[in-house]
Structures are given as structure tokens and as C-alpha cells.
Amino acid sequence: MEYARESNRVIVRLDPQDEVIKSIRSLRDELQIDSGFMVGIGAVDRVTLGHYDVEDQSYSEETFTGQFEVTSFSGNIGPDKVHAHIELGKESFDTLGGHCSEARVSGTFEIAVFTGETTLSHERDAETGLDVFTLNN
Numbered sequence: 001m002e003y004a005r006e007s008n009r010v011i012v013r014l015d016p017q018d019e020v021i022k023s024i025r026s027l028r029d030e031l032q033i034d035s036g037f038m039v040g041i042g043a044v045d046r047v048t049l050g051h052y053d054v055e056d057q058s059y060s061e062e063t064f065t066g067q068f069e070v071t072s073f074s075g076n077i078g079p080d081k082v083h084a085h086i087e088l089g090k091e092s093f094d095t096l097g098g099h100c101s102e103a104r105v106s107g108t109f110e111i112a113v114f115t116g117e118t119t120l121s122h123e124r125d126a127e128t129g130l131d132v133f134t135l136n137n
Contacts, residue, residue: 047068
């Protein structure tokens with residue numbers, strides 16, 4: 001992983017075999033990011049996707065392998081959590097998407113992290129069962 005920090009953003013490049021979410025956690029800890037939103041594109045060859053059922057308040061996950069274009073990657077970063085969603089293009093031009101628990105870079109992965117001053121700590125929401133961020137200044 002390489003990165004360049006600017007005033008309120010960090011530009012990140014991940015290389016083949018880098019684990020995306022683990023790398024973002026490492027970046028968060030190293031740069032002490034308590035508030036960030038991220039976007040990215042790239043290519044991965046393994047990804048674990050999750051889908052949340054609000055009614056049952058449970059996640060189901062599945063791991064996919066193959067050559068995937070990352071057509072969209074977005075999420076937020078808090079001191080206690082990295083929350084990301086990903087959309088993947090397959091060779092057939094079909095797409096997969098969902099909550100991204102982890103992904104392994106196959107070619108490159110380019111991310112922009114936009115940082116702020118509002119800490120994005122997460123708490124469990126009783127109604128949905130989701131960990132939602134709280135707005136603590």
C-alpha cells in the first residue's frame with residue numbers, strides 16, 4: 001500500500017495481493033482517522049460479500065473468486081469500524097454487490113478517503129439491529 005496525505009483527503013493505491021479492508025484499517029490506525037468517507041475503483045480476484053436482512057436482523061455472507069472489475073466502492077471510516085459496500089463487474093458484464101467484508105486486489109485498487117472532524121463512532125440501533133454511526137463532534 002502506498003498513500004499520499006493532503007489536507008482533508010488521503011489518496012491510496014493498493015497492489016496485487018493486498019487485502020482491501022485490512023489495508024484501510026491499517027491506514028486508519030496509522031493516520032488516526034476518526035472520520036472518513038471513501039470511494040474507489042480497481043480489480044479483485046476474491047471478495048466476501050454480505051447481505052443484511054433487516055427483518056431477521058442478520059447478515060448472510062458468501063465468498064466469490066474470479067476476475068472482477070470494481071465498478072464502485074464506497075463506505076465510511078470511524079475509530080471502531082470500516083464499513084464498505086462494493087459493486088463488481090464480471091466478464092459476462094453481470095454484476096455482484098453488497099457489503100464488503102474483505103477483498104483481495106488482483107491488479108490495482110485506488111481509493112480516495114475524505115476526512116472530517118466529526119468522529120464516526122458506531123452504536124447498535126435497536127430497531128434495525130445495525131451498527132450505525134453516531135455524530136459526536
